[in-house]
Amino acid sequence: MSEVSRFWNDQADGYGRSVDSDWVERSHHRVTADLLNRELEDGRILCVGGPWVAADLGLDLTVLDISVGMLRLYARAGMTPILGDGRQPPLADSSFDHVVVPLVLHHITGRGAASARENVRRAVRAAARLLEPGGRLWIKEIVVPAPIYALELFLAPLTRAALAAKKIPLVIFHTDRFLRRALSEAGLTDVRSIVSDSPDERWYDRIAPVIGLPRLRVPRLLVPVRYRLIVGERA
Numbered sequence: 001m002s003e004v005s006r007f008w009n010d011q012a013d014g015y016g017r018s019v020d021s022d023w024v025e026r027s028h029h030r031v032t033a034d035l036l037n038r039e040l041e042d043g044r045i046l047c048v049g050g051p052w053v054a055a056d057l058g059l060d061l062t063v064l065d066i067s068v069g070m071l072r073l074y075a076r077a078g079m080t081p082i083l084g085d086g087r088q089p090p091l092a093d094s095s096f097d098h099v100v101v102p103l104v105l106h107h108i109t110g111r112g113a114a115s116a117r118e119n120v121r122r123a124v125r126a127a128a129r130l131l132e133p134g135g136r137l138w139i140k141e142i143v144v145p146a147p148i149y150a151l152e153l154f155l156a157p158l159t160r161a162a163l164a165a166k167k168i169p170l171v172i173f174h175t176d177r178f179l180r181r182a183l184s185e186a187g188l189t190d191v192r193s194i195v196s197d198s199p200d201e202r203w204y205d206r207i208a209p210v211i212g213l214p215r216l217r218v219p220r221l222l223v224p225v226r227y228r229l230i231v232g233e234r235a
């Protein structure tokens, strides 16, 4: 079993509880869910790495995930679970109308900054192949400004070592520009980025910035990230 699968199996129960809070309703999760629940009303939907928080469970949702523990959570909610890696999905090309990748790409990293960027491109290419012509890929992501991205890439070996001490795999947040370019390079058209920051989030909301360290809570102000929904269409 890979380090990443083991980590997410260990997180499964706690993760389920962490998205079940009042803050979720006032956060980017609500903004994204309102949009996706409305836009994806029809068609077969594949979620890579779990559904989006507050997904409409009446939709036709298949979920691909690398963790058996997380898949159990999703199957309990009525979704069709498939075990696999988003970089090499065990699914036929052109078999979905929508592919949604919610809060997953920053976890698909590898050993460092270069492999993180390459793995994201691979996952995006793989997701694009699963779409029917006219189908859409939706990436829900946390993005950072370019100077913070440069620092993050430079510090990746240190971050990796610090997280590894707590048995947490490396996490890299990308820029909106890098993600949009990954969709374009995967052959998707009409690529655009939709702001999904919540007007109701408050600077003093206490959030847990590192999954795997649930007791570490900091005010939202100290976490300089933004939320985006990046979408592209298969020609």
Ligand SMILES: C[S@@+](CC[C@H](N)C(=O)[O-])C[C@H]1O[C@@H](n2cnc3c(N)ncnc32)[C@H](O)[C@@H]1O
Binding pocket: 004, 008, 019, 048, 049, 050, 051, 052, 053, 064, 065, 066, 067, 070, 084, 085, 086, 087, 102, 103, 104, 107, 108
């Ligand atoms: C932060 S959770 C996101 C869960 C849910 N999508 C949400 O929005 O709350 C990341 C998820 O991605 C999954 N994951 C991580 N790496 C993956 C990979 N290479 N392929 C498929 N799933 C992966 C994890 O098992 C976990 O379920």
